[in-house]
Amino acid sequence: MSAIVVFDIDGVIRDVGNSYRRALADTVAKFTNEAYRPTAIDIDTLKNEGIWNNDWEASQELIYRYFESQGQTRSQLNLDYGTIVAYFQTKYRGTDPVNWNGYICDEPILASLEYFESLTAANIPWGFFSGATRGSASYILERRLGLTAPVLVAMEDAPGKPDPHGLFMAVAKLGLEYEQTDGLPIVYVGDTVADMHTVINARKQQPHRQAIAVGVLPPHILDRAAQIDSYRQNLIQAGASVVIDRVLELTPELIASIQGTGIEPV
Incomplete structure (x- = not known):
């Protein structure tokens, strides 16, 4: 050996360019009220920091950073991580918990x-x-x-x-x-x-x-x-x-x- x-x-x-990353962008757009949808470059820039391997956490971080750019602090936001994860999964795995029909299928x-x-x-x-x-x-x-x-x-x-x-x-x-x-x-x-x-x-x-x-x-x-x-x-x-x-x-x-x-x- x-x-x-x-x-x-x-x-x-x-x-995963059109699955995990797409679900990440969808999630950020959803929780910023469609005001911000990260580009592929935005996602790469975040991941190049070396600590955002988890795409659920990466989604939450980009949501936080968007609102910070608008003058809000993290403590002012009422983000629920579980809700973010659940929405992400409806995009990635799909809406059927048994027979997956989301982005993962393709x-x-x-x-x-x-x-x-x-x-x-x-x-x-x-x-x-x-x-x-x-x-x-x-x-x-x-x-x-x-x-x-x-x-x-x-x-x-x-x-x-x-x-x-x-x-x-x-x-x-x-x-x-x-x-x-x-x-x-x-x-x-x-x-x-x-x-x-x-x-x-x-x-x-x-x-x-x-x-x-x-x-x-x-x-x-x-x-x-x-x-x-x-x-x-x-x-x-x-x-x-x-x-x-x-x-x-x-x-x-x-x-x-x-x-x-x-x-x-x-």
């Missing part, structure tokens, strides 16, 4: 069953650590992608990124399925600054273990050529050892070639 590879899901395994898949089979064939343990809910993540991984009970650490299982606890949990679960994984380098694959910071924090907490951050450009950035370079640099500055355009580019050969990078604790 050359490494353990753990993947983020949103922006890496599935395109998310383009960015990986393939064959890709993960190729990692298995190369004797590379792999799993997922995502800020998505377990229901949403399992829907994509199992129902849409066709994986069978993959190792998954979701929102309900661990603190949000950039806390590395969920990454360590995924690695520990993979250690139960594969022999001789102790001491293998950990490769975490994500598309945001928070994902890269997760690896930086993992090195701080376990400096004896090599942890490598691999950045992936999300589809909404690939569609905006003028922003590709700046987004790539943001990921590198946040800790990425390499940044690829698509997750399928992370082949067993590339995984082997990035060994020896990202070793030093920060």
Whole structure:
């Protein structure tokens, strides 16, 4: 085995530009009385702060910031987080709690069953650590992608990124399925600054273990050529050892070639 590879899901395994991000924009528009609808650039700017991995919290934060720009203070607002979350979910999952009919149903898949089979064939343990809910993540991984009970650490299982606890949990679960994984380098694959910071924090907490951050450009950035370079640099500055355009580019050969990078604790 050359490494353990753990993947983020949103922006890496599935395109959330017209689902999570659309639901986020819808939610902000709803709770600002349609006065403000954040653009994709607005959302990227917020997420580049490195602490807004949770889109429910990101929605609330953008609502707060809009009203602050209008001269109101947070203490003056009567925002209810649960109401914000509930509205967001009606857009993302839909209005039917059993047979989902929201934006999630149309998310383009960015990986393939064959890709993960190729990692298995190369004797590379792999799993997922995502800020998505377990229901949403399992829907994509199992129902849409066709994986069978993959190792998954979701929102309900661990603190949000950039806390590395969920990454360590995924690695520990993979250690139960594969022999001789102790001491293998950990490769975490994500598309945001928070994902890269997760690896930086993992090195701080376990400096004896090599942890490598691999950045992936999300589809909404690939569609905006003028922003590709700046987004790539943001990921590198946040800790990425390499940044690829698509997750399928992370082949067993590339995984082997990035060994020896990202070793030093920060």
